[in-house]
Amino acid sequence: MPEVIDRPSKPNERSDKSKYKRILLKLSGEALTGEQDFGIDPKVLDRMALEIGQLVGIGVQVGIVIGGGNLFRGAALHAAGMERVTGDHMGMLATVMNALAMRDALERSNIRSRVMSAIPMSGVVEHYDRRTAIRYLTSGDVVIFSAGTGNPFFTTDSAACLRGIEIDANVVVKATKVDGVYDKDPVKHPEAVKYERLSYDDVLDQKLGVMDLTAICLVRDHDMPVRVFDMTKPGALLNLVVGGREGTLID
Numbered sequence: 001m002p003e004v005i006d007r008p009s010k011p012n013e014r015s016d017k018s019k020y021k022r023i024l025l026k027l028s029g030e031a032l033t034g035e036q037d038f039g040i041d042p043k044v045l046d047r048m049a050l051e052i053g054q055l056v057g058i059g060v061q062v063g064i065v066i067g068g069g070n071l072f073r074g075a076a077l078h079a080a081g082m083e084r085v086t087g088d089h090m091g092m093l094a095t096v097m098n099a100l101a102m103r104d105a106l107e108r109s110n111i112r113s114r115v116m117s118a119i120p121m122s123g124v125v126e127h128y129d130r131r132t133a134i135r136y137l138t139s140g141d142v143v144i145f146s147a148g149t150g151n152p153f154f155t156t157d158s159a160a161c162l163r164g165i166e167i168d169a170n171v172v173v174k175a176t177k178v179d180g181v182y183d184k185d186p187v188k189h190p191e192a193v194k195y196e197r198l199s200y201d202d203v204l205d206q207k208l209g210v211m212d213l214t215a216i217c218l219v220r221d222h223d224m225p226v227r228v229f230d231m232t233k234p235g236a237l238l239n240l241v242v243g244g245r246e247g248t249l250i251d
């Protein structure tokens, strides 16, 4: 008999409070640095765990893709003289470290969670398997997808869009340091104007830098909506998931 992988389960019984049943949350590695210069700030992780716990509490299934930019980025290592593919491998391994730290924070908050890796790492984390991931999500576990896509020359934004499409999430939610997509980088241009809503083609045509263009092409081809919001704003994630107007919607 074929395996049933998408049956309703207890955690979803309360998802009527939420606009979405299943989300893919992209967390940037840099956000984990918090007040520090490098690495992982446990205080930031604890706050994120609290916010993710609120979603689980209303029955939302949460998949997470975590970046590695707080530790290593392939492009930066390459610019400093390292071979690019080696640099990208280091970047992907950095995302596994962040995922372990995130799982630790979630579990300290009594939120059941799993880490899967696109690169096999027996004894440390499970190897990514889509059907298993969907089973975990359906049973209410948070699933952290680490090691990006498993391939060099990609980013964790692309990994987030890829996993979001694969697990049939209702939306990809990108957590950043800015509160949405602007007509130009708001960090460099304080006069930049924020968009409430944009089409995929608007982002591509205007080359808006909030997400890499490979990722945008992928979500466009699969009609996967993306919401970009400010993770440093307390309560923003929950507000967005219950249908509040947070950040910018790309669809």
Ligand SMILES: Nc1ncnc2c1ncn2[C@@H]1O[C@H](COP(=O)(O)OP(=O)(O)O)[C@@H](O)[C@H]1O
Pocket: 028, 029, 030, 067, 069, 175, 176, 177, 178, 180, 181, 182, 183, 184, 185, 186, 187, 188, 208, 209, 210, 211
């Ligand atoms: N048009 C834009 N709208 C919003 N943010 C933008 C735009 N162009 C560039 N950015 C930058 O993109 C960053 C968000 O992307 P993110 O992936 O979280 O950061 P990083 O690439 O440093 O990991 C913001 O901090 C912002 O400075």
Ligand SMILES: O=c1ccn([C@@H]2O[C@H](COP(=O)(O)OP(=O)(O)O)[C@@H](O)[C@H]2O)c(=O)[nH]1
Pocket: 027, 028, 029, 030, 066, 067, 068, 069, 070, 072, 073, 074, 075, 087, 088, 089, 090, 091, 092, 094, 095, 147, 148, 149, 150, 151, 152, 153, 154, 155, 156, 157, 159
């Ligand atoms: O599918 C992937 C995802 C990530 N990376 C590498 O991992 C690094 C960390 O990811 P990213 O820069 O996307 O992290 P974030 O900006 O979200 O912290 C990247 O710079 C790449 O070097 C990769 O090679 N393939």
